[in-house]
Amino acid sequence: MKYMLLIYVDEAKGAQVAKQVGETAMSAPYIAYTEALQKAGVIVGGDRLQPTSTATTVKVADGKTQVLNGPYAETKEALAGYYMIDVPDLDAALSWAARCPGAAHGTVEVRPLWTMASDPRKG
Amino acid sequence: MIPEKDERAARAAAESAARRSYGKLIAYLAARSRDVAAAEDALAEAFARALSDWPRNGVPQNPEAWLLTAARRRAIDAARRRKSAAMGEEHLILMAEELEEAASNAAAIPDRRLALMFACAHPAIEAAVRAPLILQCVLGFDAVAIGSAFLVAPATMGQRLVRAKTKIRAAGIPFRVPEPDELAQRLDSVLDAVYAVFAEGWSDPFGADLKRRELSGEAIWLGRLLVALMPDQPEALGLLALMLHAEARRNARRDAEAYVPLADQAMSLWDHAMIEEADALLLRARVLDAIGRYQLEAAVQSAHAARRHLGRSDWKAIVMLYDGLLALTQSPVVAVNRAVALAEVEGTAAGLAALDAIATDRRMAEYQPYWAARANLLARFGDREGADEAYALAIGLESDPVLRAFLQKKRTALGTD
Numbered sequence: 001m002k003y004m005l006l007i008y009v010d011e012a013k014g015a016q017v018a019k020q021v022g023e024t025a026m027s028a029p030y031i032a033y034t035e036a037l038q039k040a041g042v043i044v045g046g047d048r049l050q051p052t053s054t055a056t057t058v059k060v061a062d063g064k065t066q067v068l069n070g071p072y073a074e075t076k077e078a079l080a081g082y083y084m085i086d087v088p089d090l091d092a093a094l095s096w097a098a099r100c101p102g103a104a105h106g107t108v109e110v111r112p113l114w115t116m117a118s119d120p121r122k123g
Numbered sequence: 124m125i126p127e128k129d130e131r132a133a134r135a136a137a138e139s140a141a142r143r144s145y146g147k148l149i150a151y152l153a154a155r156s157r158d159v160a161a162a163e164d165a166l167a168e169a170f171a172r173a174l175s176d177w178p179r180n181g182v183p184q185n186p187e188a189w190l191l192t193a194a195r196r197r198a199i200d201a202a203r204r205r206k207s208a209a210m211g212e213e214h215l216i217l218m219a220e221e222l223e224e225a226a227s228n229a230a231a232i233p234d235r236r237l238a239l240m241f242a243c244a245h246p247a248i249e250a251a252v253r254a255p256l257i258l259q260c261v262l263g264f265d266a267v268a269i270g271s272a273f274l275v276a277p278a279t280m281g282q283r284l285v286r287a288k289t290k291i292r293a294a295g296i297p298f299r300v301p302e303p304d305e306l307a308q309r310l311d312s313v314l315d316a317v318y319a320v321f322a323e324g325w326s327d328p329f330g331a332d333l334k335r336r337e338l339s340g341e342a343i344w345l346g347r348l349l350v351a352l353m354p355d356q357p358e359a360l361g362l363l364a365l366m367l368h369a370e371a372r373r374n375a376r377r378d379a380e381a382y383v384p385l386a387d388q389a390m391s392l393w394d395h396a397m398i399e400e401a402d403a404l405l406l407r408a409r410v411l412d413a414i415g416r417y418q419l420e421a422a423v424q425s426a427h428a429a430r431r432h433l434g435r436s437d438w439k440a441i442v443m444l445y446d447g448l449l450a451l452t453q454s455p456v457v458a459v460n461r462a463v464a465l466a467e468v469e470g471t472a473a474g475l476a477a478l479d480a481i482a483t484d485r486r487m488a489e490y491q492p493y494w495a496a497r498a499n500l501l502a503r504f505g506d507r508e509g510a511d512e513a514y515a516l517a518i519g520l521e522s523d524p525v526l527r528a529f530l531q532k533k534r535t536a537l538g539t540d
Contacts, residue, residue, distance in 0.1 A: 088295075
């Protein structure tokens with residue numbers, strides 16, 4: 001099954017880390033974690049997101065497109081990155097989530113993906 | 124002529140047999156697909172037939188084979204229908220195949236009920252629904268029966284159960300017994316769920332509500348299943364011992380019309396064989412050398428049962444056991460019980476002082492046992508006014524009419540009016 005590990009962190013703290021390791025670099029724990037996911041052959045994808053100050057929100061109502069500055073919701077902890085993994089069951093997903101550095105300095109939400117019957121990747 | 128009581132017992136035994144087989148088959152059928160609802164669908168008609176047929180005609184020699192044969196046709200039909208109706212439901216076909224395979228060799232169906240219980244009590248399942256879910260999946264109780272036992276509207280209970288089953292499937296909660304490194308933590312939530320089933324059945328001292336009373340028996344059966352499948356888990360042994368100790372005193376908890384507190388119970392009404400079984404389980408647990416909440420609570424009950432040899436509860440041991448429990452749980456319930464035991468060992472003043480020490484805990488304001496204990500100790504201390512006030516509060520906080528009547532009687536006995 002495919003799961004998203006959604007990493008929510010306090011953006012103020014995240015900014016400090018970014019200052020230490022550089023805006024575009026991954027911190028050492030994340031490098032190690034990503035490597036572990038790769039070695040186990042479970043990673044499907046993953047990336048770090050830029051802070052919510054860069055977010056723009058779009059909504060179409062009555063045929064009109066509304067573009068708003070800012071994230072969908074203003075919260076102290078915001079979505080900061082994600083991994084998509086493919087593992088046998090929730091327990092496996094949860095144990096990978098627990099190893100994610102984001103679980104130690106924030107919260108990791110584990111969400112299963114719908115299995116689309118007409119997934120083009122499945123042919 | 125068969126006496127009515129025997130006939131009722133035979134019916135109950137047949138119904139139990141149907142529930143045991145049902146749970147085993149649900150666990151087996153849903154294990155791979157994780158689709159409990161589909162497994163329930165497949166067995167629903169067969170199970171209903173077993174519930175009405177077996178009590179009349181006796182339990183068949185191979186109950187699982189009987190159920191599978193009755194269920195097979197329907198499941199295959201359903202799978203075919205759904206195959207054309209919806210995509211991505213391969214697991215239903217898988218289930219029909221498993222049903223077919225199992226029916227050809229019903230004697231060899233592996234027992235996966237333990238794995239099913241771990242799925243039902245998974246931390247990803249809302250805590251309040253874990254016990255009801257076990258009752259439904261493992262024992263086949265319907266939402267109406269479960270709702271009435273847990274004092275929740277049947278429709279609400281039904282929705283919660285459906286949501287939980289959907290989550291098992293959608294989130295991919297596995298049917299497996301956790302690895303040793305996480306077993307202890309995960310086992311706790313299974314034990315808690317089983318104990319919640321027991322407690323629901325227990326909270327009816329009159330035994331007037333048959334549905335709820337049955338729950339205690341079912342919980343004990345689940346406890347036995349856990350011990351049989353995990354003989355080396357001390358807390359599983361402790362939980363079973365605790366339930367057996369409580370159950371052994373069931374008939375002594377009430378006389379013709381009233382609630383009888385533990386200290387006044389007639390020991391002749393205790394089930395002594397059950398008490399001995401409970402103590403033997405506790406000994407088995409102790410050898411495994413890992414103390415826990417259920418073992419400690421069972422040991423408290425064992426120390427009360429020691430009245431059989433000592434002439435009174437072993438209060439010294441009880442205070443020590445509550446000390447251990449308090450360190451483990453920090454529970455206000457334990458703190459109140461400890462104060463009551465302390466009063467027996469060191470005197471009423473010491474017990475009252477212990478109650479004073481927890482009076483600042485906000486939870487005490489609406490905790491009936493705190494006020495009942497306080498009233499009892501104040502009365503013993505000679506403070507009739509204080510006792511009267513505390514009884515008034517305890518009565519106001521109690522919802523069970525039988526216990527309310529008991530407290531009212533004690534209050535009247537103060538003679539303050």
